[in-house]
Amino acid sequence: INFNKAQFKAAYGLPSQIPAAEAPEVVVCGRSNVGKSSLINKLLGRKALAKVSQKPGKTATINFYDVDGVYLVDLPGYGFAKVGQAERKRWADLIAGYFDQDRSFNLVVCLVDIRHEPQKLDREMVAFLKERELPFVIALTKADKISAQKARNTKLRVAEDLGVDTDDIYVTSSAKGTGIRELQARISEDTLEE
Ligand code: GTP
Ligand code: MG
Numbered sequence: 001i002n003f004n005k006a007q008f009k010a011a012y013g014l015p016s017q018i019p020a021a022e023a024p025e026v027v028v029c030g031r032s033n034v035g036k037s038s039l040i041n042k043l044l045g046r047k048a049l050a051k052v053s054q055k056p057g058k059t060a061t062i063n064f065y066d067v068d069g070v071y072l073v074d075l076p077g078y079g080f081a082k083v084g085q086a087e088r089k090r091w092a093d094l095i096a097g098y099f100d101q102d103r104s105f106n107l108v109v110c111l112v113d114i115r116h117e118p119q120k121l122d123r124e125m126v127a128f129l130k131e132r133e134l135p136f137v138i139a140l141t142k143a144d145k146i147s148a149q150k151a152r153n154t155k156l157r158v159a160e161d162l163g164v165d166t167d168d169i170y171v172t173s174s175a176k177g178t179g180i181r182e183l184q185a186r187i188s189e190d191t192l193e194e
Helices: 036-043 085-100 120-131 148-162 180-190
Strands: 006-012 025-030 062-067 070-074 105-113 136-141 169-171
Touching: 025 036, 025 120, 036 070, 036 105, 036 136, 036 180, 062 085, 105 120, 105 180, 120 136, 120 148, 136 148, 136 180, 148 169, 169 180
Parallel strands: 025 070, 025 105, 105 136, 136 169
Antiparallel strands: 006 062, 062 070
């Protein structure tokens, strides 16, 4: 994949609006504010294609980016406490509704903040991905906030804790660029046409 050949495709607020799958999809999910939009920008070598905000709950729609013929999908973050019950339910329905569709889910990149032990919602998401047998990797985000040694230890602990192979866990920093090339390579590999 040429990650520089990226453009915004569309945003959807309801699962029913999402058109039938036209390309392999790589999905980015994770708790609100974990760094999904930042990671997407970094992967695509862009400053602000995906909107980043210090305020959690920035991305409230499912956003599709066309990356050299592969669709990169930015999901709204789960578990944002400050939006109302109705809005939270809309988000949950949107995410579940998307995964219920008959699409080509080539890879789900599930983001977890490297500074915190996986939280309840992280565990639920991983359990959901395993149950659905969706191909997924974990990207630990904001690695620039801790030492490299601590990051390596956290990776091992998270692997054990979530029951995920260490080869499927990436230590990343959108601020520093850590792990971005490795994640790009994995995405390319998992979206190769047969
Ligand atoms: P929602 O769309 O609200 O779910 O958030 P998101 O997961 O898309 O997070 P976003 O990329 O908007 O980033 C949230 C905040 O974390 C922003 O203030 C970013 O600048 C910061 N951030 C994201 N990635 C990194 C990183 O690698 N390092 C550091 N230090 N901060 C980061
Ligand atoms: Mg976002």
